[in-house]
Amino acid sequence: MKTIKIIGAGLAGSESALQLADKGWKVKLFEMRDKKQTPAHKTNLCAELVCSNSLKSTLLSTASGLLKKELSLFDCKLLPLAEKTSVPAGNALAVDRQLFSELVQQKIIEHPNIELINEEITKLDDELTILATGPLSSDSITEELLKIIDDSQLYFFDAIAPVVYTDTINMNTVYSKSRYSDENSDYLNCPFNKDEYLRFVEALNNGEKHEAKEFENDLFQTPMFKFYENCIPIEELARRGVDTLRYGVMRPVGLDDPRTGKRPYAIIQLRIENHNKTTYNLVGCQTMLKYGAQEEIFRLIPGLENAEFARLGSIHRNTYINSPEICNPNLSLKNKSNIFVAGQLSGVEGYIESIFSGLLVANIIDNNLSCLPETTMMGQLWRYLITENKHFLPVNANFGLIPALSEKFGKKDRKSAYSIRAVEDLTNFINSYKREM
Numbered sequence: 001m002k003t004i005k006i007i008g009a010g011l012a013g014s015e016s017a018l019q020l021a022d023k024g025w026k027v028k029l030f031e032m033r034d035k036k037q038t039p040a041h042k043t044n045l046c047a048e049l050v051c052s053n054s055l056k057s058t059l060l061s062t063a064s065g066l067l068k069k070e071l072s073l074f075d076c077k078l079l080p081l082a083e084k085t086s087v088p089a090g091n092a093l094a095v096d097r098q099l100f101s102e103l104v105q106q107k108i109i110e111h112p113n114i115e116l117i118n119e120e121i122t123k124l125d126d127e128l129t130i131l132a133t134g135p136l137s138s139d140s141i142t143e144e145l146l147k148i149i150d151d152s153q154l155y156f157f158d159a160i161a162p163v164v165y166t167d168t169i170n171m172n173t174v175y176s177k178s179r180y181s182d183e184n185s186d187y188l189n190c191p192f193n194k195d196e197y198l199r200f201v202e203a204l205n206n207g208e209k210h211e212a213k214e215f216e217n218d219l220f221q222t223p224m225f226k227f228y229e230n231c232i233p234i235e236e237l238a239r240r241g242v243d244t245l246r247y248g249v250m251r252p253v254g255l256d257d258p259r260t261g262k263r264p265y266a267i268i269q270l271r272i273e274n275h276n277k278t279t280y281n282l283v284g285c286q287t288m289l290k291y292g293a294q295e296e297i298f299r300l301i302p303g304l305e306n307a308e309f310a311r312l313g314s315i316h317r318n319t320y321i322n323s324p325e326i327c328n329p330n331l332s333l334k335n336k337s338n339i340f341v342a343g344q345l346s347g348v349e350g351y352i353e354s355i356f357s358g359l360l361v362a363n364i365i366d367n368n369l370s371c372l373p374e375t376t377m378m379g380q381l382w383r384y385l386i387t388e389n390k391h392f393l394p395v396n397a398n399f400g401l402i403p404a405l406s407e408k409f410g411k412k413d414r415k416s417a418y419s420i421r422a423v424e425d426l427t428n429f430i431n432s433y434k435r436e437m
């Protein structure tokens, strides 16, 4: 019988375990809680949801709804358990978190092919392994990982700037230019005059902010955090002085407007976020502002008055690796190919994305799954994890990842059209995949 070790019984590890056990693998699933807690988990149960109880929208016209639909087509194990323990939440799938985790735990314990072992794993050996220890991986396993990969390829914080959809940027206001170069650029520039800049700084100072979690506050004090200079929230820079931003991340030097030949008072640069050029990242705008405040304040940026956000910014504790650099296309480590990485540690972000990742890695291991249709959310999330990216950041499901449609649609219909195409392509793919199994 084929055997495998899975480290971490979170969302990814539990999904992988149930997938592989159902396919006849003997699974040893290791979970440290009980013996050792993380700073965020409260129970000893498998697949605990550490914060919100929402697994986001079920509407097929949303990125998260599409991912759920694709997962259910792919025989996801955790999704039906979430549906069974759901509580009313409009178009979202929200669960009774205790019942959900109890049910996952029960399925795992009752499965004849899974042995759940309460133990912290501190060493990575030569056994076939899925490493799914999550954003709060224990220190010992993190140190062990650092013996295999370079410390520049392991991150401890997410410093995420908002991302906007390209077709919602006012192209009459912004202009394309790299600093000091006249060549065509991967950057768009949002030019501020003095009044616009002062209004923006004032809004940043007054905007409602998230408090750092207690355990994050501790970390923010450590030298390790200080090392991550690009983690400093934009509102913190604004607080330091009215000119701090325009002499720092918003400095306009070398970015004269080619239409007027004049230098703006300040600049925010937008950097292409994905290979389809359907989304742009707001450079330097990582933030701890609350979501409502972010939408309001970042729409003060010239050119972004009507921007729609593919994702909003955040800064939080999150251990993850630079998968494109250190993983093979099958998500095993290049330097130790018996170790596969799944869940948030691999660079996905979010509950449902972590479940997806557990499912994906299990199918790669069991059946050598080597591709998924590029029109699907699952296919594009996988592609993101293995495509070289100078600015690799954790990814969540968003339509910006999906290749454009050949037909033109209005904004609302376009998302539904993406989903219809994805579901059709994945259904066809699964039919032939099952025939090959």
Ligand SMILES: Cc1cc2nc3c(=O)[nH]c(=O)nc-3n(C[C@H](O)[C@H](O)[C@H](O)COP(=O)(O)OP(=O)(O)OC[C@H]3O[C@@H](n4cnc5c(N)ncnc54)[C@H](O)[C@@H]3O)c2cc1C
Pocket: 007, 008, 009, 010, 011, 012, 013, 030, 031, 032, 033, 037, 038, 040, 041, 047, 048, 049, 050, 051, 052, 053, 119, 120, 121, 122, 132, 133, 134, 135, 136, 137, 138, 140, 141, 317, 318, 342, 343, 344, 345, 349, 350, 351, 352, 354
């Ligand atoms: C504080 C916080 C809040 C979040 N809130 C949300 C949210 O509201 N919505 C959302 O969509 N996403 C949220 N996320 C992001 C993410 O989706 C979840 O953290 C998700 O649970 C990640 O799934 P995972 O399986 O990768 O990791 P986890 O679910 O964290 O599972 C990893 C498991 O590995 C165990 N483990 C760690 N080290 C070892 C070891 N050495 N040996 C054995 N076991 C070990 C841990 O105890 C844990 O059970 C949040 C993340 C954090 C950190």
